[in-house]
Structures are given as structure tokens and as C-alpha cells.
Amino acid sequence: MDEDSRISAEEKPFQKYILFITSFATFLTSFLGSASNIALPAIGREFNASAVQLGWVTTSFILTSSILMLPFGRLADIIGRKKVYFTGLLLFTVSSCLIVFSKSITWLIVFRIMQGFSGAMVFSTSMAIVTAAFEPGERGRALGINVTCTYLGLSVGPVLGGLLTQYLGWRSIFIILVPFKIISLFLIKFKIKGDWADTAGEKFDTKGSVIYALALFAVMFGFSRLPAFSGWLCLVSGLILGTVFVFMERKTANPIFDFSLVITNRVFAFSSIAALINYAATAAIGFFISLYLQYLKGMDARMAGLIMICQPAAMALLSPAAGRLSDKINPGIIASIGMGITAIDLVLLCLINENTGVVYTAALLVIMGVGFGLFSTPNTNAIMSSVDKKQLGTASGVIGTMRSIGQMMSMSIAMMLLAIHAGTGQISPATYGGLMKAIRTGFLTLAILSAFGILASLARNKRK
Numbered sequence: 001m002d003e004d005s006r007i008s009a010e011e012k013p014f015q016k017y018i019l020f021i022t023s024f025a026t027f028l029t030s031f032l033g034s035a036s037n038i039a040l041p042a043i044g045r046e047f048n049a050s051a052v053q054l055g056w057v058t059t060s061f062i063l064t065s066s067i068l069m070l071p072f073g074r075l076a077d078i079i080g081r082k083k084v085y086f087t088g089l090l091l092f093t094v095s096s097c098l099i100v101f102s103k104s105i106t107w108l109i110v111f112r113i114m115q116g117f118s119g120a121m122v123f124s125t126s127m128a129i130v131t132a133a134f135e136p137g138e139r140g141r142a143l144g145i146n147v148t149c150t151y152l153g154l155s156v157g158p159v160l161g162g163l164l165t166q167y168l169g170w171r172s173i174f175i176i177l178v179p180f181k182i183i184s185l186f187l188i189k190f191k192i193k194g195d196w197a198d199t200a201g202e203k204f205d206t207k208g209s210v211i212y213a214l215a216l217f218a219v220m221f222g223f224s225r226l227p228a229f230s231g232w233l234c235l236v237s238g239l240i241l242g243t244v245f246v247f248m249e250r251k252t253a254n255p256i257f258d259f260s261l262v263i264t265n266r267v268f269a270f271s272s273i274a275a276l277i278n279y280a281a282t283a284a285i286g287f288f289i290s291l292y293l294q295y296l297k298g299m300d301a302r303m304a305g306l307i308m309i310c311q312p313a314a315m316a317l318l319s320p321a322a323g324r325l326s327d328k329i330n331p332g333i334i335a336s337i338g339m340g341i342t343a344i345d346l347v348l349l350c351l352i353n354e355n356t357g358v359v360y361t362a363a364l365l366v367i368m369g370v371g372f373g374l375f376s377t378p379n380t381n382a383i384m385s386s387v388d389k390k391q392l393g394t395a396s397g398v399i400g401t402m403r404s405i406g407q408m409m410s411m412s413i414a415m416m417l418l419a420i421h422a423g424t425g426q427i428s429p430a431t432y433g434g435l436m437k438a439i440r441t442g443f444l445t446l447a448i449l450s451a452f453g454i455l456a457s458l459a460r461n462k463r464k
Helices: 012-038 040-047 051-079 081-100 105-133 136-168 171-175 178-191 206-225 229-250 260-264 266-282 285-296 301-308 310-326 331-349 358-385 389-422 429-459
Strands: none
Touching: 012 040, 012 051, 012 081, 012 105, 012 136, 012 171, 012 178, 040 051, 040 105, 051 081, 051 105, 051 206, 051 389, 081 105, 081 171, 081 178, 081 389, 105 136, 105 358, 105 389, 136 171, 136 301, 136 310, 136 358, 206 229, 206 389, 260 266, 260 389, 266 331, 266 358, 266 389, 266 429, 285 301, 285 358, 285 389, 285 429, 301 310, 301 358, 310 331, 310 358, 331 358, 331 429, 358 389, 389 429
């Protein structure tokens, strides 16, 4: 495959607009995710919502976007990535406005589902558009900038979100994004030419999309319900539906996911597995550290948030350099080094206790940020550069899906360990011992996961 043929003369002049728009939209969506988590207590007070209902404010978005990313990625390859991206950003803007007028927790969750629907359209096409617009020698740098904006959003979200919630109310977090998204919509409409419909005319696999969505929903919902019997039942149901999906897709002329990518493309297969394991091994770290700092170290939310910024800040600083490096060196090697640093850091986190110094904890978060920064962009570059241009939307959807499933798995592990060691009731000084045991066991479990991730990352072949 001649990768240079992906960039047409028409697309070249608009590269800077493409990178700016996709990176800016990535920043806004990641900012919204981290800022809305800070606002959950305020939302709970206004609507008198239970902890379960507040959990669904976040989970509804993750679930909806996860089950739709791969179908929308395939649809974008057929009808045009710019078209799907623009529609998704438009619906995301509309849903942000609707959330402001929520009169109950139920309506808020409904509008968050709508955001998840539109977010899937944005997430499944963003990486594909950047990959299509940049040549192989420049792609790592561009992807690095895009990923950096994700981490910047995660870094700024807790701080700015807390200030907005405190002084202007939680609705301000959603409304403040609207003018910026309108600007992005204008730039997409008038400054980006081309639509990148590389499989135009092929039939969209509706039946396969429905089976896939049901299977993934059952698996992810099952993870969220563990260790309850209903959780295991959903997991088994999801695996059965997933098996049906695999057999269906192998016999479909135009599947939403071409399994030959996994069978014949070693780089794509093992890079995707490495991404899944990496997110499963890291997503719960922030959750554990937040509990550790606020309950066991007695910090308030503002101080804990400032310390936790260390990790995404280190990611943001390192990602552009890691992206540029992955244009010159086998990205699989860089990603494997990053995964190794993550595994070592998780082992060190197993040793923390109530008397551990804050500086030591912050230093470990910085090291974690370095490990994840070295892994994320090079691994994304490896995945996106390993497929043909007609499969870029599918590959982008796979990356987003691996991230979401990994995050759900990680949080499920965390919640299961908390239930085992600290109980299912409210956390109190009487349960602090169990909480500390759950956190340390959690870090050990995540470290073991990272070790398997290193093996998956090293198993891929050399870059094409």
C-alpha cells in the first residue's frame, strides 16, 4: 500500500485547519468529561439523586459512545468522515444546550445518552481524519498534538470545572462549551474540503451493527454490575452474542468490522490488544488516588485535584515528542517502553500507605504520566498506519472502543475490590483499613495486567 497516496493536493492546504479543529474538539470533549465528574455532588444535591443515579450520569455517556463508535466509524468510511464528524459535533452542541434545561436527573441522563450518541460520531472519525490528512512522516506529530489536547482537557477540567460549579453552578460547565463548538462547526463547514468516503457505495451492515451493539452493551453493563449474579449473566450473554457476531461478520460481504484485520494484520491486532490492556490497567488509577488522598490523607477536593493534575500534565507535555519520535522509530518499541514504565510505577504504588508522603505520591503520578504518554500516541500511530485508507474509520472506531471497554473493565475491578475489602456501605474511618487494602490490591492487579500489555505490545511485527 502506498500510504503517501492518502494525501491529495486538495487536502494539503487544509491540514492546519484539520489539526486545529479535531484537536480543539478533542480538548472540549475531554474537558467536559473530567469537569462533569467534579460537578456530580452539586448535581446530586439539586436533584436529590442517589449515588447510583449519579453513576449513570457518567456511565450512560460511556456506554452509548462505546457501542456506537465502531458502527459510526464504518458508516463514516461509506458516506464520508467529514459528514459524520460535523453531524456528531452539531448534535453534541445541541445536547449540551439541552442539558442546561434539565429539570430532573432522568432528563439529564437522557441528554447524556444523546451526548454519547453524538460523541461516538466525533470519536470514531477524529483520528481517521487526521491520519488521512497527514503523510506518514508527519502523522505521529499530528496525532501527538491531538492526544495532547485530550490530556490538556483532562488536566484543566477538574480545576476549571470546580471553579465554574462553585461560582456559576454546574450547568455553566456545559453552556460554556457551546460558543467554541459553534466556531468549530463553522470552520469544518467552510475551511475543510473533501469528505474522505473511501468505501463509498458499499452497503452498511445494519444487522451486524445491532448484534454488535447488543453484545458490547451486555459485556460493559455486566462489568458494571460485578460481582453480582446479574453482572455475570450479562457477561455470558454478551460473549454469546459476540460469538454470533463474529460468525455473521465472517460471512458478510461488507461487514462493519473486517476480521481479516485481526487475522492477517499482526500490528493492528496486537496494538489494539495492547491499547485495551493499557486502558484497563490505568483508568482506575485516578479513582483510587482520589479516594486515597481525600479519605486516607484527609485532603479536600481542591487540593486532591491539584495533586492529581500531575499525571495528565506529564502526558500532555510528553505526547507531542513521543508522536514525533514514533515517526522516526518503530512506534511499537516506544509504546512497549511506555507500558513497561507504567507496570513498574504500579508496583511502586502498591507500597503506599497512610503515612506515605504527598511528594512521593505526586512523583509516582508524574512517572505514570510519562509511561502513558510514551504509550498512547505511538500505539495510536501504529494502529492507524497499519491499515488501508478505506479502513481508517473502522480503525479509529476500534481505538475508541478499546479505550471505553478498558476503562469500564478497570473501574469494574476497582468497584469489585472495594466491595470485597471495604464493603458496599458508606466509607467511614471504620472501613479505612479495608479501603487501603482494596487500593493496594487494586494497584497490584493493574500491575499484573500491565505485564500482559507489555507482551502484547512486543508481539507486534516491525512497522510497515
